[in-house]
Amino acid sequence: MLYALKIATRYLTANKAQTALLVTGVAVGVFIFIFMSALIGGLAEFILSRTVGDISHITIEAETADPALLISPEGHVLVVAERGRARTATLAEAATWLPLIEAVPGVRAVSPQITGAGFLTRGAQVSQVSVTGVEPGRESAILDLAGYMVAGDVRVGSGLIVVGRDLADDLALSVGQTLRLQSSNGVTSTLTLSGIFKTGNGGMDGARAFVSLSTARTLFSMPQGVSRIEIKLDDLNAADATALRIRALTGLDAVPWTDGAEQLMEALNAQAQTGYFLKTFALITIVIGVASALLLSTYRRRPEIGIMRAMGAGRRFVIFVFVAQGALVGLMGGIMGATLGYLALLPFPSRDAFQPGTLPMDITQGSYGLAITLTVIGAILASILPARSAARVDPVTAIGQ
Amino acid sequence: MSALLEVRDLFKTYGTGEAATRVLRGLSLGLEAGDMAALLGPSGSGKSTLLTILGTLMKPTSGSYVMLGQDMIAADDKALTDFRNAHIGFVFQFHNLLPDFTALENVIFPTAVREGRETPAARARGRDLLSRMGLADRIDFPSANLSGGQKQRVAVARALMNSPELVLADEPTGNLDRASAMQVMDLIDQINREEGTTFLISTHDEKIAAFCRRQIVVGDGIVTG
Numbered sequence: 001m002l003y004a005l006k007i008a009t010r011y012l013t014a015n016k017a018q019t020a021l022l023v024t025g026v027a028v029g030v031f032i033f034i035f036m037s038a039l040i041g042g043l044a045e046f047i048l049s050r051t052v053g054d055i056s057h058i059t060i061e062a063e064t065a066d067p068a069l070l071i072s073p074e075g076h077v078l079v080v081a082e083r084g085r086a087r088t089a090t091l092a093e094a095a096t097w098l099p100l101i102e103a104v105p106g107v108r109a110v111s112p113q114i115t116g117a118g119f120l121t122r123g124a125q126v127s128q129v130s131v132t133g134v135e136p137g138r139e140s141a142i143l144d145l146a147g148y149m150v151a152g153d154v155r156v157g158s159g160l161i162v163v164g165r166d167l168a169d170d171l172a173l174s175v176g177q178t179l180r181l182q183s184s185n186g187v188t189s190t191l192t193l194s195g196i197f198k199t200g201n202g203g204m205d206g207a208r209a210f211v212s213l214s215t216a217r218t219l220f221s222m223p224q225g226v227s228r229i230e231i232k233l234d235d236l237n238a239a240d241a242t243a244l245r246i247r248a249l250t251g252l253d254a255v256p257w258t259d260g261a262e263q264l265m266e267a268l269n270a271q272a273q274t275g276y277f278l279k280t281f282a283l284i285t286i287v288i289g290v291a292s293a294l295l296l297s298t299y300r301r302r303p304e305i306g307i308m309r310a311m312g313a314g315r316r317f318v319i320f321v322f323v324a325q326g327a328l329v330g331l332m333g334g335i336m337g338a339t340l341g342y343l344a345l346l347p348f349p350s351r352d353a354f355q356p357g358t359l360p361m362d363i364t365q366g367s368y369g370l371a372i373t374l375t376v377i378g379a380i381l382a383s384i385l386p387a388r389s390a391a392r393v394d395p396v397t398a399i400g401q
Numbered sequence: 402m403s404a405l406l407e408v409r410d411l412f413k414t415y416g417t418g419e420a421a422t423r424v425l426r427g428l429s430l431g432l433e434a435g436d437m438a439a440l441l442g443p444s445g446s447g448k449s450t451l452l453t454i455l456g457t458l459m460k461p462t463s464g465s466y467v468m469l470g471q472d473m474i475a476a477d478d479k480a481l482t483d484f485r486n487a488h489i490g491f492v493f494q495f496h497n498l499l500p501d502f503t504a505l506e507n508v509i510f511p512t513a514v515r516e517g518r519e520t521p522a523a524r525a526r527g528r529d530l531l532s533r534m535g536l537a538d539r540i541d542f543p544s545a546n547l548s549g550g551q552k553q554r555v556a557v558a559r560a561l562m563n564s565p566e567l568v569l570a571d572e573p574t575g576n577l578d579r580a581s582a583m584q585v586m587d588l589i590d591q592i593n594r595e596e597g598t599t600f601l602i603s604t605h606d607e608k609i610a611a612f613c614r615r616q617i618v619v620g621d622g623i624v625t626g
Binding site for chain 2: 001002003006010011014303304306307308309310311312313314315317395396399
């Protein structure tokens with residue numbers, strides 16, 4: 001079939017202007033395909049990074065155990081008066097699980113935490129806060145706290161506290177000042193403000209405080225274990241599968257971020273579907289363009305096809321000549337379109353540097369290989385009809401034309 | 402000489418019903434290996450239809466056709482295509498070269514299509530044939546740039562490329578001036594004498610017919626002389 005390929009190439013090069021036009025048409029289709037892939041993919045990336053980029057991708061929380069009912073042998077329920085104190089569920093074996101979880105493929109960071117509620121007091125001013133105790137050095141493992149610091153340091157060493165900007169404003173705090181934090185357990189610590197962050201999330205900036213894990217142990221009377229483990233993944237789309245894996249490995253109730261994020265997932269799916277439609281239309285345009293051009297070529301070359309058949313060229317040979325033309329056009333248009341697409345996407349900022357107000361194009365999601373492959377397959381499929389038409393040419397009629 | 406082909410009671414009808422046109426009406430004919438035959442007859446007598454059937458490009462409505470011991474009527478399209486490639490050459494009135502190919506590429510087409518590639522041996526034979534046709538200096542010329550006579554000589558070389566037993570020529574000089582026509586016929590005559598290739602040449606031209614040792618006259622769909 002090498003010879004059929006040579007003839008196909010000769011036919012394409014015989015009319016360079018027409019071939020160039022056809023290849024350009026295919027390239028435009030591929031360009032649109034790649035542009036849409038990069039846009040839809042980048043947009044999804046952007047939305048995800050803005051919505052779930054700073055949250056835990058998988059969370060393991062201690063389950064609160066119900067108080068035991070003491071039942072007498074006679075069947076009477078005995079009323080038990082429990083001492084009035086806050087109960088905090090604990091992942092007592094956390095220290096055992098952490099190395100195992102960290103070793104799971106795809107896990108980027110693990111953050112054991114003790115969380116609870118408390119009151120922040122400075123002078124006569126009091127504000128309710130949600131307190132998170134994290135390991136010093138792992139402050140930015142889940143939330144990029146370091147990236148959001150507007151004053152001071154992200155450090156949460158012993159006796160230090162980091163609060164949100166709005167909270168700091170409410171209490172008129174500045175870095176270096178001392179304040180008191182009383183936990184819901186009634187324990188009070190005097191802490192020094194080491195840093196102020198601003199995430200842009202009102203709830204977080206106005207009512208969140210970070211302290212060290214040891215401080216949190218004291219505040220919430222939890223001498224061992226943690227109340228939750230937050231896990232960050234390399235690929236947040238792998239959360240479901242990784243959560244399953246962690247569950248199987250540890251027996252803990254690992255919950256992926258997708259639980260409870262159905263609306264977001266639906267929106268992203270709808271966006272992806274739109275992208276598929278647009279890309280499909282681009283491919284259909286390519287197929288129609290190639291098919292019509294090759295049909296025209298078939299009609300124009302009917303006498304030549306007749307001569308080939310008279311000289312002993314079989315129907316399969318003729319089919320191959322025209323299918324090879326389609327494949328070559330698809331390949332050239334695919335490569336040209338992919339190159340143009342890549343060059344057009346180069347000026348856009350990378351996925352890590354998306355800025356609000358600009359198109360979040362992700363050059364890494366251009367689907368270049370897929371675009372070229374689908375285009376070649378599409379062009380081959382498009383050429384089958386003209387090729388079969390060419391193979392059916394009656395040599396007697398064609399030569400007489 | 403041995404029998405190359407034989408057709409018996411060939412009928413060929415185009416169309417159906419009232420529009421049916423019966424072109425061949427029980428034509429029978431035999432050709433011996435090495436024959437140099439002219440096919441004569443008025444327009445519409447069935448000459449071209451006969452050549453087309455003998456060239457296995459079309460099947461008759463009825464009748465038998467045996468060439469080199471093979472039944473051409475029973476053979477399928479694939480078998481006929483392979484047979485045509487190996488045993489039959491064509492020279493058409495309007496040369497019918499592939500316009501985007503050089504003279505040499507046109508000549509070696511029948512071999513290249515059989516081999517699946519252009520072999521060095523095929524190129525050598527193609528060059529040799531073109532040299533014999535007096536076209537040694539036109540080997541790599543695009544066929545579209547050749548004169549009418551040159552194109553027809555390339556067509557003759559192409560017809561001979563696979564050393565076929567039979568060459569069918571339909572008005573091979575009909576589109577050429579007298580000098581070019583004589584040049585082409587001289588070449589055909591030379592090949593027939595030197596290589597024993599059988600030629601069946603359809604023509605209206607008495608001078609062309611005079612080159613042939615046998616005249617077959619077709620009239621009203623049968624051989625009349």
